[in-house]
Amino acid sequence: MKKAAVVLNNWKLPTFQKYLDAAGVSYETSPSGNEGVSILKVLYKSTEDVQALMDAANKECATLAKSYTSICHGASKSYLLEFSGPLDVCVKDFGQWCADTGICWAHLLDQKNGGMVATYSELRGLQLVYG
Numbered sequence: 001m002k003k004a005a006v007v008l009n010n011w012k013l014p015t016f017q018k019y020l021d022a023a024g025v026s027y028e029t030s031p032s033g034n035e036g037v038s039i040l041k042v043l044y045k046s047t048e049d050v051q052a053l054m055d056a057a058n059k060e061c062a063t064l065a066k067s068y069t070s071i072c073h074g075a076s077k078s079y080l081l082e083f084s085g086p087l088d089v090c091v092k093d094f095g096q097w098c099a100d101t102g103i104c105w106a107h108l109l110d111q112k113n114g115g116m117v118a119t120y121s122e123l124r125g126l127q128l129v130y131g
Contacts, residue, residue, distance in 0.1 A: 004050065006040045011089045012061045013038055019057040025050065068117060070094055072106035083108070091118050095126035 008016060013029060017040075020027050026043040044050035068090045072079040081097070083090040094108045098120040108118040116129045 001043045001045060002047070004042045004044065006042065006054065007032055008038055008040055009085065010036050010038055011064075011085050012057075013040065015061050015064070016040055016054070016057040019053045019060075023049075023053055025053065066090070067111040068094070068108050069111050070098075070106055070108045072098060072101070072103045072120075074101065074103050079103075082111075087117070091126070091128065094118060095120055098126070 006016070017027070017029075020042065028041050030039050030041070032039050042050060064086045065084055066087060068083045068087075070079070070081045070083065072081065079101075081094075083093055085093075091108065094106070095118070097103075098106050103120060104122055106120040107116055108120075109115065110117055118129055119127050121127075
């Protein structure tokens with residue numbers, strides 16, 4: 001058996017695990033030491049087979065991921081940040097970042113269509129705008 005290690009954003013893990021479980025491939029996960037990132041260790045026999053699984057899982061993740069831009073204003077500084085991944089993960093990360101950074105108000109915008117996805121304010125916290 002061969003062993004491969006793949007470093008992934010945590011939001012991608014369930015998709016990769018779904019493909020590996022369906023194929024009966026053994027694996028284990030461990031923290032990478034970086035927040036939001038894990039190491040997926042895969043045991044396999046055929047490089048071609050495991051590569052096909054990884055490609056399929058990554059392709060599905062690409063369909064789930066979107067990019068968002070946030071415009072954030074603090075008491076003495078403004079920020080322009082990008083978030084990337086599934087909507088629920090991006091909104092959570094945006095809200096947490098705003099709270100941790102002491103942002104006065106902020107908007108999270110969909111990069112593709114410019115629509116507002118969420119807002120944050122010191123008074124009201126995180127509020128979703130999309131349906």
